[in-house]
Amino acid sequence: MKELSQKRATSAMPVAGSYRSIDFALSNMSNSRIQKVAVFTQYNSGSLNEHLNSSKWWDFGRKQGGLYVLTPTVTSDNNNWYRGTADAIYQNLDFLKKSHEPYVVIASGDCVYKMDFNKVLEYHIDKKADITVVCKDMDPGVSMDRYGTVKMNEDCRIEEFEEKPLVAKTNTVSCGIYVIRRRQLIEMVEHCAEDDRYDFVRDILIRHKDIKRIYGYKIKDYWRNIASVEDYFGTNMDFLKPEVRNYFFHQYPDIYSKVDDLPPAKYNVGAHIKNSLISSGCIVNGVVEDSVVFKKGYIGNNCTIKNSIILNDVYIGDNTHIENCIVESGSTIRANSYLVGEEGIKIVVERDDRYVI
Amino acid sequence: MIKKEMIAMLLAGGQGSRLGVLTSKVAKPAVSFGGKYRIIDFPLSNCINSGVDTVGVLTQYQPLRLNTHIGIGIPWDLDRNIGGVSVLPPYEKSSNSEWYTGTANAIYQNIDYMESFNPEYVLILSGDHIYKMDYEVMLDFHKANNAAVTIAVMPVPIEEASRFGIIITDENRRIQDFEEKPANPRSNLASMGIYIFNWKTLKESLIAMAEQPALDFGKHVIPYCHEKGQPLYAYEFNGYWKDVGTLSSYWEANMELIDIVPEFNLYEEYWKIYTKSESLPPQYISQDSVIERSIIGEGTDIYGKVYNSVIGCGVTIGKDTVVRDSIIMNNTCIQGGCEINKAIIAENVTISDGVQLGVGEEAPNETAPHIYNSGLVTVGEKSVIPSGVKVGKNTVISGVTTPEDYEDSILASGKSLIKAGE
Numbered sequence: 001m002k003e004l005s006q007k008r009a010t011s012a013m014p015v016a017g018s019y020r021s022i023d024f025a026l027s028n029m030s031n032s033r034i035q036k037v038a039v040f041t042q043y044n045s046g047s048l049n050e051h052l053n054s055s056k057w058w059d060f061g062r063k064q065g066g067l068y069v070l071t072p073t074v075t076s077d078n079n080n081w082y083r084g085t086a087d088a089i090y091q092n093l094d095f096l097k098k099s100h101e102p103y104v105v106i107a108s109g110d111c112v113y114k115m116d117f118n119k120v121l122e123y124h125i126d127k128k129a130d131i132t133v134v135c136k137d138m139d140p141g142v143s144m145d146r147y148g149t150v151k152m153n154e155d156c157r158i159e160e161f162e163e164k165p166l167v168a169k170t171n172t173v174s175c176g177i178y179v180i181r182r183r184q185l186i187e188m189v190e191h192c193a194e195d196d197r198y199d200f201v202r203d204i205l206i207r208h209k210d211i212k213r214i215y216g217y218k219i220k221d222y223w224r225n226i227a228s229v230e231d232y233f234g235t236n237m238d239f240l241k242p243e244v245r246n247y248f249f250h251q252y253p254d255i256y257s258k259v260d261d262l263p264p265a266k267y268n269v270g271a272h273i274k275n276s277l278i279s280s281g282c283i284v285n286g287v288v289e290d291s292v293v294f295k296k297g298y299i300g301n302n303c304t305i306k307n308s309i310i311l312n313d314v315y316i317g318d319n320t321h322i323e324n325c326i327v328e329s330g331s332t333i334r335a336n337s338y339l340v341g342e343e344g345i346k347i348v349v350e351r352d353d354r355y356v357i
Numbered sequence: 358m359i360k361k362e363m364i365a366m367l368l369a370g371g372q373g374s375r376l377g378v379l380t381s382k383v384a385k386p387a388v389s390f391g392g393k394y395r396i397i398d399f400p401l402s403n404c405i406n407s408g409v410d411t412v413g414v415l416t417q418y419q420p421l422r423l424n425t426h427i428g429i430g431i432p433w434d435l436d437r438n439i440g441g442v443s444v445l446p447p448y449e450k451s452s453n454s455e456w457y458t459g460t461a462n463a464i465y466q467n468i469d470y471m472e473s474f475n476p477e478y479v480l481i482l483s484g485d486h487i488y489k490m491d492y493e494v495m496l497d498f499h500k501a502n503n504a505a506v507t508i509a510v511m512p513v514p515i516e517e518a519s520r521f522g523i524i525i526t527d528e529n530r531r532i533q534d535f536e537e538k539p540a541n542p543r544s545n546l547a548s549m550g551i552y553i554f555n556w557k558t559l560k561e562s563l564i565a566m567a568e569q570p571a572l573d574f575g576k577h578v579i580p581y582c583h584e585k586g587q588p589l590y591a592y593e594f595n596g597y598w599k600d601v602g603t604l605s606s607y608w609e610a611n612m613e614l615i616d617i618v619p620e621f622n623l624y625e626e627y628w629k630i631y632t633k634s635e636s637l638p639p640q641y642i643s644q645d646s647v648i649e650r651s652i653i654g655e656g657t658d659i660y661g662k663v664y665n666s667v668i669g670c671g672v673t674i675g676k677d678t679v680v681r682d683s684i685i686m687n688n689t690c691i692q693g694g695c696e697i698n699k700a701i702i703a704e705n706v707t708i709s710d711g712v713q714l715g716v717g718e719e720a721p722n723e724t725a726p727h728i729y730n731s732g733l734v735t736v737g738e739k740s741v742i743p744s745g746v747k748v749g750k751n752t753v754i755s756g757v758t759t760p761e762d763y764e765d766s767i768l769a770s771g772k773s774l775i776k777a778g779e
Contacts, residue, residue: 016638016639017638017639018639018655056431248638249656254637255637259432261629261630261632261634263391263624263652264652264654264655264667264668265652265653266615266624266651266653267650267651267652267653267663268649268650269649271648273642274643274645275643276641276642277639277641278639278640278642278653280655281624293639
C-alpha cells in the first residue's frame, strides 16, 4: 500500500466516498444476523479503533453477542505480537472457547463485497465440509501473485492451494473468507501453535488439504481486495460505474458506516463536476472529473481534479491541478500546486497546515 | 435523588398550517430543511451543545415521522442513562382525557415528567425555528438577574415589529410590558418563544392557571407572572434566527444556505447540527451534469442540471432536467427532460418525464392565497405528476395525479390540485 499504510491499517482505508474497508465485512456480518464479532487488530490500529469507537453503526452492541476488539496483550505467559493469522486466534482462544456458537466465519477487513454468510454456512453443512473457503474466478489477465489460488475437483473440494504464485495454475482465488466449526477451529489452532506455526493459510489450510474436507464456495458477485495501490484505486473507480453503485448503494441490504454528522455537499459558482462521486461535507469551487472525493473535501477556485481520489478532510488551494493521484486524508495542498501521476498513480501526502478555530 | 439543573421542554405538536401541503402528513418540526436536516434538529442540537441533556418533546399533530426521527435520541447523543429525550404525547387520565389545548396546557399535563428530574430551571422551546443558540449563556443571564422568567428576544426592524409579540423593557432589561402584534410598537424587541422559568414559578403558575381554556404561555402564563410582580427579564439574542412558518420564509431560509459564506453556516466545526442520517453513500454527478450554487445531500444521483437549489438525500434528477431555485426533499425522483422553477417538492414524490413546473404568468392562488404565493409551486409528499404536464405559478399539487386531472395537460397558475390529505 506504499505511503497510504503509514497512516492506518488497510482495513481502515476509506472506500467509495463514505465508507471504510472494514464496513463491508462488518455490515455483511450484521446483515447475516451474526451477533458476536471479534476484530483482531495490531498494525497501526489507531484509525481503525477510532472508526470502531462504537458498535452501534453496524447494529452490534446487543445484550447477546457484541463487537469485540482484540489487540495483542502482554500476559504472564505471552509477550508476543500477533505473529500470524492463526496466532492471533490462538492468543484469543479463550474467547472462542467461552463462546457457544457452533460455527465461526473468518473474514478479512480489506475486501469490498456483499455476502450473506448464511448461504455459505448452508453450503458448508450440505457438503459436510471441515472448512469452506469462499472463492472467485478472476478475469483473465489479472495477476495472481497477490492471491492464494485454489484448484477444485468437480465436487468443489479443494485439491490444490498455492499462496501468491508467480505463475498460477488456475484463475480461481481464495477471497480470504472461511467457514469452520468452532470446535474444529480450536483444535486446529491449538495443534498449529504446538508446532510453533502461526499462519492460517500456510500452516492450517494448505497442510490439511488432503486430510480434511476443504471445499470451495464460488461467488459470482462483486468482490475486490484493496490491499495494493492499483486495486485500491481501481476499487474506488469501480463505484463510478452505475451497476456497482446500484449493487452497493441501492440494493438491500445496505452497507453501514460510522455516521459523521456532516452537512450536505455544497457547490459554489465555478464548480464543474463530471462523472464523479462527492461526499458529504465537501465544498466544491472547481472542476472535478472522473474522481472520487471523500468527506469534508474543500476544492478551491479554478482547480482541476482529474481521475483522482481525494481522501477525507483534504484542503485544495486555488489554481491547483491534480491528475492521476491519491491524495492522503488530512492533506493541505497549497494554492497553485501541480500534481500529476505521470506513470501510474501518484500518492500525495502533505501535512495538515490548518488549525481548528 | 435525581437532580438536573435545567431540563428542556420542546413544543413539537403544532401543525404549522401555513406550510400548506408540506404539513398535511407530518408535524411542522419534522419538515425537512437544508437538504438533510429536519426543523427539530436545530433546537435538539442546541440543547445538547448547550449541555442540556434532558429534553421532553411534546407531540400531538401527526407524530409518526417525528417519533421515528427522534427514536431514543442517538443522533443527538440524547440516549442517556438518566434523562435523555422523551417523547410526550397527550394521554388518557382516569378522570378525563384531553388533547393538548395550548402551549402551556401541554406543559401543565406533563408536570409529573418535569418533577421527576427535580430541576432548578425549565427551558421552554418551540420546534419551528432555525437558529444556533447557547441556552447556557441565557441561563447565566437568568441567574445573574435573579429572574423568575427570562424571555429570549431579538431586535427586529421597527417597521416589521407589528408582526411579532413585542416586549418593552427598562434599561436593565427587566420587562415592563408586552404587546401582541401592536399597530404602533413601542419597542423593536420581538419574543422568540424561548423561555427559561424557575421551576417553582412555572409549577405554581401552571397549577393556578390550570382551568384557563387553551392555556398559552404568551397570552396567559407570562402575563400572570408579570401581574404577580415576579422579576421577568428579556435576554437579547443577536445571532441568526429564522421563523420558517410560511412557505415563502421557508423557501428563503433554505436559499440563504447556498450563499458563498452563508449567515447561517452549517460547515463550522463548532456547534454542529446533528440529524438522523437516512442515507450514507456519496452523491454521483454524471458526465452531462451542471451544478451551480447548490447544496446536495447524500446518496443523490444527478444526471441533469441544478442551479440555486437545495437537494435532499437519495434524490434522483434525470437527464436533461433543469432545476432552478427549488427545494427538493429526500427520496424524490424527477425523471428526464423536466423543467423545475421555484418549486418546493416534498419527500418521495415522483415527477415523470417532460414535466414543467412554475411556468407562465403569475396569478394568485384561488383557494388559499395566504399560503400559496410568491410564485412558488408546492408539491406534497408521495405525489405523482404524470409526464408532459405544464404547471403554473402559485400552484399546489398533492396526491397521485393522472393525466385526466390536467386539462390540456396544463395546471394554470393559481390552481390547486389536491387529491388526498389536507
